[in-house]
Amino acid sequence: MSGATPVGFRDRAREALADPTLREALLSIRRGWPHARARAIARLPEFDALRDHGRAIKDHVLAHLDLYLERFERAVTASGGSVHWARDAAEARRLVLEICKRAGARTVTKSKSMIAEEIDLNAWLEAHGIVPVETDLGEYIIQLAGQRPSHLVGPAVHMTREEITELFARHHGTPPSERAEELVAEARRVLRQRYLEADVGITGANFLIAESGSVITVTNEGNAELTHGLPRTQIVVASIEKIVPTMEEAFTLLRLLARSATGQEFSTYTTVVTGPRRAEDLDGPEAFHVVLLDNGRSGMIGGTLRSMLRCIRCGACLNHCPVYLAVGGHAYGSVYVGPMGAVLSPVLYGIETARALPEASSFCGRCEEVCPVRIPLPALLRYWREEAWRRQLAPPAARWGMRLWRHLALRPGLYRIASGVVARVLGLLAGRRGALRRLPLAGGWTGSRDLPAPEGATFTSLYRKGVR
Amino acid sequence: MAETRVALFVTCLVDLFRPSVGFAALELLERGGATVSVPDGQTCCGQPAYNSGDRETAVALARRMIALFEPFDYVVAPSGSCAAMLRHHYPGLFAGDPAMAERAEAVAAKTWELTAFLVDVLGIAAVDSIVEARATYHDACSGLRELGVRRQPRELLATVAGLELVELAEPESCCGFGGTFCVKYPGISTKMVEDKAADIEATGADLVLAGDLGCLLNIAGHLRRRGARVAVRHVAEVLAGRLDAPPIAAPRGSGR
Numbered sequence: 001m002s003g004a005t006p007v008g009f010r011d012r013a014r015e016a017l018a019d020p021t022l023r024e025a026l027l028s029i030r031r032g033w034p035h036a037r038a039r040a041i042a043r044l045p046e047f048d049a050l051r052d053h054g055r056a057i058k059d060h061v062l063a064h065l066d067l068y069l070e071r072f073e074r075a076v077t078a079s080g081g082s083v084h085w086a087r088d089a090a091e092a093r094r095l096v097l098e099i100c101k102r103a104g105a106r107t108v109t110k111s112k113s114m115i116a117e118e119i120d121l122n123a124w125l126e127a128h129g130i131v132p133v134e135t136d137l138g139e140y141i142i143q144l145a146g147q148r149p150s151h152l153v154g155p156a157v158h159m160t161r162e163e164i165t166e167l168f169a170r171h172h173g174t175p176p177s178e179r180a181e182e183l184v185a186e187a188r189r190v191l192r193q194r195y196l197e198a199d200v201g202i203t204g205a206n207f208l209i210a211e212s213g214s215v216i217t218v219t220n221e222g223n224a225e226l227t228h229g230l231p232r233t234q235i236v237v238a239s240i241e242k243i244v245p246t247m248e249e250a251f252t253l254l255r256l257l258a259r260s261a262t263g264q265e266f267s268t269y270t271t272v273v274t275g276p277r278r279a280e281d282l283d284g285p286e287a288f289h290v291v292l293l294d295n296g297r298s299g300m301i302g303g304t305l306r307s308m309l310r311c312i313r314c315g316a317c318l319n320h321c322p323v324y325l326a327v328g329g330h331a332y333g334s335v336y337v338g339p340m341g342a343v344l345s346p347v348l349y350g351i352e353t354a355r356a357l358p359e360a361s362s363f364c365g366r367c368e369e370v371c372p373v374r375i376p377l378p379a380l381l382r383y384w385r386e387e388a389w390r391r392q393l394a395p396p397a398a399r400w401g402m403r404l405w406r407h408l409a410l411r412p413g414l415y416r417i418a419s420g421v422v423a424r425v426l427g428l429l430a431g432r433r434g435a436l437r438r439l440p441l442a443g444g445w446t447g448s449r450d451l452p453a454p455e456g457a458t459f460t461s462l463y464r465k466g467v468r
Numbered sequence: 469m470a471e472t473r474v475a476l477f478v479t480c481l482v483d484l485f486r487p488s489v490g491f492a493a494l495e496l497l498e499r500g501g502a503t504v505s506v507p508d509g510q511t512c513c514g515q516p517a518y519n520s521g522d523r524e525t526a527v528a529l530a531r532r533m534i535a536l537f538e539p540f541d542y543v544v545a546p547s548g549s550c551a552a553m554l555r556h557h558y559p560g561l562f563a564g565d566p567a568m569a570e571r572a573e574a575v576a577a578k579t580w581e582l583t584a585f586l587v588d589v590l591g592i593a594a595v596d597s598i599v600e601a602r603a604t605y606h607d608a609c610s611g612l613r614e615l616g617v618r619r620q621p622r623e624l625l626a627t628v629a630g631l632e633l634v635e636l637a638e639p640e641s642c643c644g645f646g647g648t649f650c651v652k653y654p655g656i657s658t659k660m661v662e663d664k665a666a667d668i669e670a671t672g673a674d675l676v677l678a679g680d681l682g683c684l685l686n687i688a689g690h691l692r693r694r695g696a697r698v699a700v701r702h703v704a705e706v707l708a709g710r711l712d713a714p715p716i717a718a719p720r721g722s723g724r
Binding site: 014017322326360364368369382388389390394410412415419422423431433434437442443452454455457458460 | 478484487488491495508509510514519520522523613640646647654656661662663689690692693720722
């Protein structure tokens with residue numbers, strides 16, 4: 001499942017475009033979340049001011065990240081928990097495994113965590129004899145299917161109800177049911193037992209509160225609550241940029257998050273956990289660990305990509321991206337998909353491996369338009385294109401083409417002659433048809449569209465002749 | 469009132485493919501009272517290089533264009549994306565070169581997309597044109613999101629006698645052109661233009677308009693390929709009432 005890398009984007013995109021089931025699933029995203037978001041925002045006239053506020057909060061934290069991270073660590077320690085620092089994915093995996101082993105874990109329950117995906121935690125735990133059980137319905141589905149999430153918010157949005165029915169029947173040995181409520185009830189039945197069996201609960205975090213050492217997780221299923229509350233040992237895996245100063249900032253960002261993600265005013269469950277169980281608490285884990293992952297993020301702070309660290313993983317840029325909506329998440333071959341994924345993947349995989357992703361954008365700007373924390377995503381995609389160009393990763397034909405075009409465009413006299421010839425030749429080739437069905441070296445264009453013929457003479461030449 | 473000296477930035481696609489758009493723009497600007505020049509030596513704003521990551525080429529071309537356009541009061545282009553290149557992206561190309569950055573800022577500040585310039589600067593409330601058509605309008609991405617061009621073309625189109633404007637279900641969805649994107653990822657681009665064409669056809673319009681020739685070539689080329697009977701024109705042609713050229717991608721000698 002996680003063997004895919006962004007290198008194969010082009011081929012996977014082609015397959016995705018030819019997949020009618022996927023097309024149907026993507027169409028339901030397109031018809032659903034963007035409209036829900038628009039309705040939610042229409043009900044909140046100060047939404048744009050809230051976005052400015054959200055951006056300012058994140059920028060402030062990024063400017064003082066060391067300070068807030070240390071404050072968070074002190075607060076977690078004071079509440080009886082521990083913080084573990086992981087430079088990269090391998091270190092994070094090792095830390096989680098050590099904690100699991102110390103807890104004598106055989107089964108761990110997990111609520112949805114992109115960081116767990118980023119460090120490929122499930123495969124690692126399985127390889128060490130520990131059974132991870134995903135408790136978010138979408139994550140549970142893709143775990144059964146042996147897949148990666150295809151969307152930040154809805155990991156299984158690429159699957160239709162029929163596919164899920166078939167999957168459940170195969171894995172649960174139950175008679176197939178096509179009703180959504182019955183599928184949910186079935187998953188709940190299976191998962192309830194697993195919650196009680198689990199020795200360790202692993203969750204992600206939407207926000208880490210520096211002041212109190214609290215961890216906030218939002219879900220629509222309440223599964224984070226059960227993952228937090230039932231096992232004896234609790235592990236939170238989170239990346240360093242999830243930190244905010246106090247609860248107040250977290251709640252401002254939560255207002256942005258739910259509206260941008262699903263058009264809800266607030267997520268159904270907002271779980272706040274601080275440290276292990278205290279003597280007077282009725283429930284909660286005996287041990288509380290937070291594994292904080294860097295994995296290239298601190299390297300982004302000092303440069304152009306810094307604004308990407310504002311991301312709150314709402315998925316709005318995916319839901320509005322025509323490229324994502326055409327090919328779906330799996331085509332990207334990365335943990336992070338859509339516009340935000342096309343910016344983050346080169347950080348995680350290297351630009352040599354991930355070059356196709358920042359290229360796959362028409363720069364329509366929809367992602368930036370909807371981003372709740374105003375990340376200039378097209379500019380960041382362009383940053384990666386410039387990196388790729390600088391390292392000469394573009395195919396030689398593209399590089400030579402650009403060189404030739406540059407040569408002409410810098411020499412107006414020559415340019416005038418060349419464009420005059422092209423206008424005339426294409427015009428003649430098209431004749432009275434007014435368009436060309438085929439043209440050598442232009443298969444990318446003419447595969448699905450005619451090339452409209454030039455009128456015949458350039459504007460410059462006509463204007464010089466006195467035409468008005 | 470002092471003379472308004474406007475440099476018409478023809479854009480490379482209009483120069484090569486559709487001079488009619490340039491002449492329509494020229495006429496609209498002159499009708500609005502501007503003194504229009506077409507500075508000699510225009511080539512391209514550098515977008516293809518800029519969007520491909522070839523910043524150095526973009527800088528070289530920007531230098532030329534800045535020198536060419538800085539003597540004028542305004543620079544106007546019949547294209548949202550080319551205007552946005554000058555207005556939004558030129559200044560950033562010269563970070564670390566304060567003298568050039570200042571010149572780029574000055575040119576950026578006076579660069580406009582055509583319909584926005586007509587409405588917001590020249591204060592034109594109505595055009596004196598007659599075009600009998602049921603038309604729909606596609607908001608080209610750069611003009612829409614980088615320059616906020618949305619209201620202006622619609623306000624002017626509403627004053628074209630005989631023209632009925634019907635909105636697309638998703639007027640703000642990208643058509644899939646995206647410069648070199650459409651040939652780098654033809655499959656994805658095709659899916660996008662198919663969606664756009666379906667949206668256009670569903671309106672029942674017989675004419676589709678936009679303010680950016682790249683998008684129009686893409687939309688017209690695809691509509692022609694699928695045999696749709698919808699004419700495609702740049703919004704300037706309709707506003708100027710200059711329909712002498714056949715629609716984009718239409719056979720020679722065909723009318724609207």
